[in-house]
Amino acid sequence: MEYINVFITGGAICLIGQILLDTTKLTAPRILVIFVVSGAVLQVLGWYEPLVEFGKSGATVPLPGFGYSLAKGAMEEVSKKGLLGILTGGLTATAAGIGAAIGFGYIVALIFSPKSIR
Amino acid sequence: MSNDKKLPDIGTEQDPKVKKQKAKAYEEYAKQFTPKPKYAANGLKAFVVGGLICCGAFAVQNWLMDFMKLEEKEAGTWVTVLLVCLAQLLTGLGWFDSLAKFAGAGCIVPITGFANAMVSPAIEYKAEGPVLGVGAKLFSVAGPVLVCGITASVIAGIIQVFR
Amino acid sequence: MNNQRGKHSIVFSNRPNIVGAAAVGGVKESQGPQKKWFDFTLEDDIFGEKTWEKAEGKMVKKAIDLALSNGRVSEKQVDILLGGDLINQLMIANYAARDLQMPFLGLYGACSTMTESLIAGSVFIDGGYASCAVCAASSHYCTAERQFRMPLEHGNQRPPSAQWTATAAGSMVLSKDRAPGRNICVTAATIGRVLDPGIKDVNEMGAAMAPAAADTLLTHFRDLGRSPEDYDVILSGDLGHVGKKILMDLMAKQGVPMAENYNDCGALMYDDSQDVHSGGSGCGCSASIFAGRIIKEMRQGKIRRALIMSTGALLSTISSGQGETIPGIAHAVVLEAEGGE
The missing domain is CATH 3.40.47.40 (Stage V sporulation protein AD)
Structure with a gap:
């Protein structure tokens, strides 16, 4: 049952992305930005948390989930540690993902070469 | 003989206001010759692939929680790390663009799309060296995502202060 | 004698002759319907080079070499080289010209470069400013795509109106002398x-x-x-x-x-x-x-x-x-x- 919720939530978020890709002139990077920022905005409004409870990974794996983690981290850190949390919270919560993306990404880029089309 | 045929009056307009109107009219005109994307098929593929990626992530997370005895939050972080590394590896192997061509937003919108957006320009500009080539281009597409995301989190933190 | 016809058109009274011509096609291009018309096809789009740009440069040079040889013209006979490509500051054409050591004018007309160079070359020959001119143009999917759009490995879907930058080069050798036969x-x-x-x-x-x-x-x-x-x-x-x-x-x-x-x-x-x-x-x-x-x-x-x-x-x-x-x-x-x- 949980898997169905995950599937539907994740699929629906991706479907929104696909509709944006097909019907607007937005390019992929812009869509990524829109999704991350909207995840953060929804979290501030308190609307993303219920979605995460319902859809689990279906809500956290897509990019709005990244925005959600960033915003949630900042908000929690502010409540716990005060003003400095504004700056440290978001990055602390997502440090592992960003660290992996940069570190592993750099290594991958050094190892592989660009390929022509097949 | 076509000596006295008029030339089409497209694109010669200088007045910016009229130019804009004409551009819009021409865009509409050009649209009728452009095939439409296959909305239904693209949407279905995005939905299914996106859903499957999330389910896979959920399965791994459950496994980490059940067998490795990790907490939910820690397991979730590991899943993110694994997805990022997997997408970057697929990008390096040159398979990710084929997947994205099929699934579209189905693999662009999950965190895999973000990982791909980092590595792809870095590989591409490798010839420009490890610092300004790979190092700088790692952020050419994904940089804006991080900048906007982190800025949003800072704003969220500020809002939290006043709550 | 006035060779102008209207404001935009010209006629050539001395009729420059195309004595040699050659086309080079990339991998995807040579799998398509134009395969049999290429004089040379690449087995790999990198063409044994380190970068895509170098590969494109080698490709345009190959087209020029083949056009010269099938026009039976030696490099020394060429009075002017005209050509261009899509990459910033005509990188490809400039580097090809560096290797060829001919008088060179780089031209940019985006994808219109082939006829642009052909017109310029014909004017040189017709006016008697050159007896042999080489015109060339090239493009490469891997160099153009990342400059104008997205990196190659970047996952994205192309809309139905999108076009595919051809990996190909063409060159024509113009001469004031007629070619034997047709x-x-x-x-x-x-x-x-x-x-x-x-x-x-x-x-x-x-x-x-x-x-x-x-x-x-x-x-x-x-x-x-x-x-x-x-x-x-x-x-x-x-x-x-x-x-x-x-x-x-x-x-x-x-x-x-x-x-x-x-x-x-x-x-x-x-x-x-x-x-x-x-x-x-x-x-x-x-x-x-x-x-x-x-x-x-x-x-x-x-x-x-x-x-x-x-x-x-x-x-x-x-x-x-x-x-x-x-x-x-x-x-x-x-x-x-x-x-x-």
């Missing part, structure tokens, strides 16, 4: 003007270029008092399937319907199964089809008079980043085959 010469040309229909999307280049192409065709027919039936073949550069339809509609609306003898290099370069959406683009697309297929068909006697017109979308990475519209341009050249049956 001779092909440049008899007239029409220099286009820049028209901007207001398209902003880099994936709609066919629509951006179609008005300029229609304008050049209409101007050409008016200036020379000709009609489409006067040509065995009329071939536009890289409007693609979408742009071709728009051009045909625009021409029909002006009362000059295009018939069976009209086609577009972008639409010809690939077949539908190759999944290139609207067709080919890039300087190399029209350059390789003109220098490969058209010249060969003229030598074989299948075509007597051809109107070839490369079309260019004059965008830069800066202009598209700033949300500017994409202006288009098109230059037409008349080729005629004579004698030697």
